[in-house]
Amino acid sequence: EVLLQQSGAELVRPGSSVKISCKASGYTFTDYYMHWVKQRPEQGLVWIGRINPANGNTVYAEKFKSKATLTADKSSNTAYMQLSSLTSEDTATYFCTSGRYGSSPFDYWGQGVMVTVSS
Amino acid sequence: DTVLTQSPALAVSPGERVSISCRASEGVNSYMHWYQQKPGQQPKLLIYKASNLASGVPARFSGSGSGTDFTLTIDPVEADDTATYFCQQSWNDPYTFGAGTKLELK
Numbered sequence: 001e002v003l004l005q006q007s008g009a010e011l012v013r014p015g016s017s018v019k020i021s022c023k024a025s026g027y028t029f030t031d032y033y034m035h036w037v038k039q040r041p042e043q044g045l046v047w048i049g050r051i052n053p054a055n056g057n058t059v060y061a062e063k064f065k066s067k068a069t070l071t072a073d074k075s076s077n078t079a080y081m082q083l084s085s086l087t088s089e090d091t092a093t094y095f096c097t098s099g100r101y102g103s104s105p106f107d108y109w110g111q112g113v114m115v116t117v118s119s
Numbered sequence: 120d121t122v123l124t125q126s127p128a129l130a131v132s133p134g135e136r137v138s139i140s141c142r143a144s145e146g147v148n149s150y151m152h153w154y155q156q157k158p159g160q161q162p163k164l165l166i167y168k169a170s171n172l173a174s175g176v177p178a179r180f181s182g183s184g185s186g187t188d189f190t191l192t193i194d195p196v197e198a199d200d201t202a203t204y205f206c207q208q209s210w211n212d213p214y215t216f217g218a219g220t221k222l223e224l225k
Binding site: 035044045046047049059061062095097099103104105106107109110111112 | 120150152154161162163164167168173205207209210212213214215216217218219
């Protein structure tokens with residue numbers, strides 16, 4: 001069974017950073033991209049970017065290039081996303097989701113991590 | 120960025136047929152996918168590459184289209200289909216989603 005297990009909810013201060021994790025199991029970690037998706041409360045889905053865990057190559061949506069940093073650890077089958085200079089606009093649920101290389105859909109999804117930015 | 124425009128919220132009765140549309144601002148070949156999201160849950164892949172049923176998804180769901188116009192059809196609709204449906208394209212970077220169509224049952 002494929003599972004993407006994400007870390008727990010975060011309450012963070014404005015201006016700080018947060019790093020959330022996504023541990024994959026049930027498939028070969030290096031055979032799939034890991035993507036990250038943002039969903040603000042009662043709103044739609046926004047693609048942040050993707051990482052190729054096999055070589056660490058990343059692609060970001062323009063608006064997240066200075067906000068998000070994606071990394072992956074092959075030894076533990078875990079992907080990470082760090083969000084920096086947090087503001088209230090970053091309050092959202094963040095999903096990790098994996099898809100095969102190429103222009104593939106998002107086959108598997110984590111349960112989501114709620115990040116709340118508040119003083 | 121490729122903008123995906125979805126039909127607005129829909130309300131249908133169980134047993135009826137419903138079609139949800141998604142129009143892309145530029146061609147995406149057949150690389151359009153559909154997801155179902157229920158409140159408090161992660162999205163779930165229903166249809167990939169316009170018309171292919173994802174594993175474990177009931178045959179009541181089907182997809183069609185190519186280029187810029189795509190449709191997700193549910194026939195017949197069941198009570199459990201109450202959810203928001205998103206289209207998503209993976210042909211152009213950045214990948215983009217539609218705003219979602221909320222399906223309610225009468």
